[in-house]
Amino acid sequence: MVHRWRAGLTFWTAVAVIATGGSVAAAAEQENLIVKEEFLVQGRDPGIKLFVREKRLTNLPKITKENVVLFVHGIPDPASIIFDLSVPGYSWLDYVAERGFDGFTVDIRGFGRSTRPPEMKDPRDQNLPLVRADQVMRDIDAVIDYIRSKRKVDRVNLVGYSIGASWCALYASLHPEKVNKLVMYGAIYGKNPHYVKALGDPTNPDRPDYEMGAYRYVPRRELLDRWDGWIKPELRDVWREKEVIDAWIDAVLFSDSTSKQRSPESLQVPNGPYIDWHEIHSGRSLFDPARIKVPTMIVRGSAEEMISSEAADELLQKLASAPFKRRLDIGDSTHYALLEKNRLQIYRGVQAFLEE
Numbered sequence: 001m002v003h004r005w006r007a008g009l010t011f012w013t014a015v016a017v018i019a020t021g022g023s024v025a026a027a028a029e030q031e032n033l034i035v036k037e038e039f040l041v042q043g044r045d046p047g048i049k050l051f052v053r054e055k056r057l058t059n060l061p062k063i064t065k066e067n068v069v070l071f072v073h074g075i076p077d078p079a080s081i082i083f084d085l086s087v088p089g090y091s092w093l094d095y096v097a098e099r100g101f102d103g104f105t106v107d108i109r110g111f112g113r114s115t116r117p118p119e120m121k122d123p124r125d126q127n128l129p130l131v132r133a134d135q136v137m138r139d140i141d142a143v144i145d146y147i148r149s150k151r152k153v154d155r156v157n158l159v160g161y162s163i164g165a166s167w168c169a170l171y172a173s174l175h176p177e178k179v180n181k182l183v184m185y186g187a188i189y190g191k192n193p194h195y196v197k198a199l200g201d202p203t204n205p206d207r208p209d210y211e212m213g214a215y216r217y218v219p220r221r222e223l224l225d226r227w228d229g230w231i232k233p234e235l236r237d238v239w240r241e242k243e244v245i246d247a248w249i250d251a252v253l254f255s256d257s258t259s260k261q262r263s264p265e266s267l268q269v270p271n272g273p274y275i276d277w278h279e280i281h282s283g284r285s286l287f288d289p290a291r292i293k294v295p296t297m298i299v300r301g302s303a304e305e306m307i308s309s310e311a312a313d314e315l316l317q318k319l320a321s322a323p324f325k326r327r328l329d330i331g332d333s334t335h336y337a338l339l340e341k342n343r344l345q346i347y348r349g350v351q352a353f354l355e356e
Contacts, residue, residue, distance in 0.1 A: 033058045034097045041146045043109065044138035051113035052143055053080050053105045055097040065155040065180045067101045069354065070147060072140060074162020074186070075277075076218050076269045077252045078112025079105035082161065082338060087247045092338060095347045101354070102151060106143045108136055108164075110215075110270035112255045117214075120268060124213035129271035133286050136167045136273075137174065144171075144178050155180040157354055162186050162306065162335065163273045166286050173291035182292065183350050185299040186335045190311025192281035199278035206282055208275045216274075217266040223249050230303050230334040239332055239340050248339055289318035297326040297353045299346060301333035326353055 035058050040049040071093065073079035083105050084093040096103040107114040110131045119127040147156055157180045160168030165187035172179045201207040224245065231239055253259045256267045280286060296319050300312050307315070312327060319325045328349040333342045 032098075034094060039146075041106075041143050043115070043142045045135070047118075048109050048115045048139070050109065050115070050139055050143055051078075051080065051107040052146070053084060053093070054102065055084070055093045056102040057097060057100065060100065060102060063102050063151050063153065065153045066157075066354070068147060068151055068153055068180075069096055069101055069103050069157040069159060070140075070144060071103065071105045072158065072160045072164040072168050073105070073108065073111065074160075074164040074188075075273045076223070076267055077248075078107040078114075078255055079164075080107055080112050081248070081251045081255055085244070085248060085251065085339070087244050090244055090247075090339065090343065092343075092347060096351065096354075099351060104143070104147055104156075106139065108139050110272075114139075116268075117270070119214050120270070122214065124215050124271075125211075127214035128210055129208075129212060129275045130214045131270035131272035133167060133170060133272075133276050137171055140167065140171050141175065141178075144175075148178065154178070157181045157183070159183040159185065159350065160187070161338070163188050163277055163280075166276070166280060169289070169292060169296075170287040172294055172296075173287045176293040179294045181354060182294050182296045183299065183353065184296065184315075185346065185350075186301065186304060186337070187298065187307050187315070188277055188280045189285065189307045189315050190281070191283045192305075192308075194305075195281045196278060199274055200282070208278045210275070212271050212274065215268055215270050217262060218269055219264045219266040220249055220253060221264075223252060223267070227334065227336050230305060230336075235332075239334070239342070241341065244339055289315055290320050292319055293321045293323075295324050295326075295353075296322045297328060297350065299328045299330065299350065301330045301335060301337040303332075303334045304337075306335055328353075 034055050037054045039052045041052050043050050071079050071083040073082050084091045093103045110116050117130050119130055144156055155178055158168045165184035169184055172182045197205045201209045253265055253267055259265050259267055298312050298316055316327055330337050330342055330345045333340050337346055
């Protein structure tokens with residue numbers, strides 16, 4: 001059925017403080033407070049610890065596979081930022097928690113507060129691109145098993161963004177027994193000659209450019225340039241808020257403890273996901289859509305470039321084994337719709353899908 005909609009180690013870092021009080025109103029308010037926990041989960045590989053954040057209501061009545069969700073990021077920013085930006089109204093993690101979900105984010109190795117591969121301390125040209133899809137699968141699997149054990153559920157919902165959506169689709173095709181529903185937001189999917197050329201071998205663009213090295217540095221200006229390129233200049237202030245742009249860039253750079261050691265300040269990002277990105281846009285998808293056997297939603301912004309409208313339709317049709325599938329289109333938005341004014345269209349549409 002197809003519907004197309006438009007629209008390990010545990011430590012506490014922040015806890016909602018609950019005061020004792022006699023009034024029913026105060027007690028109800030306390031029950032609706034959001035509690036935040038943060039963990040370092042042991043990865044599948046030695047020495048790898050994965051940073052996980054959890055948000056839920058203080059007294060969540062019931063936890064089941066239907067209301068547990070894991071968010072997986074893309075590049076260049078970690079999930080703990082893109083899904084939980086500290087600007088009022090811009091945290092998807094808060095949104096799901098307020099509606100009775102137990103929400104988790106994971107920073108894949110090499111991103112945010114998760115372990116960085118030791119090769120990220122070497123000169124970049126001494127190693128091949130770091131953090132490919134096979135390693136990401138082990139990271140996601142370790143965290144999902146941790147959540148399943150912690151919350152006593154057999155499956156969790158998966159929400160992936162950008163290359164993270166493609167990773168989540170691959171994971172769902174490999175482990176359908178652990179996934180309840182799949183949401184692919186801004187997925188990298190389908191052929192795209194522009195990015196094949198940009199990320200490919202200069203002498204043969206159809207081949208990945210392994211000479212790009214183990215990692216790259218992304219300066220402040222570059223974080224914004226691509227986003228700016230997707231919006232007509234006269235619409236930039238209409239679709240976005242400057243406060244959000246500044247908060248996001250500051251948070252992304254702060255997530256890399258080495259960022260201020262360079263001039264200009266920059267984010268160190270593993271290059272493996274860029275190789276995966278190139279492979280997908282060259283027509284070599286990371287996953288077989290027909291092997292995804294869970295309910296799936298595809299989310300796409302109106303100015304999205306990573307997955308064209310035609311590619312989204314193609315992907316939807318190829319999800320032949322999904323019990324049901326949906327497509328959600330977000331108006332006046334880009335690949336960074338989560339940071340734009342129309343983000344509530346995503347929140348509401350995905351929430352409805354997860355709750356149906």
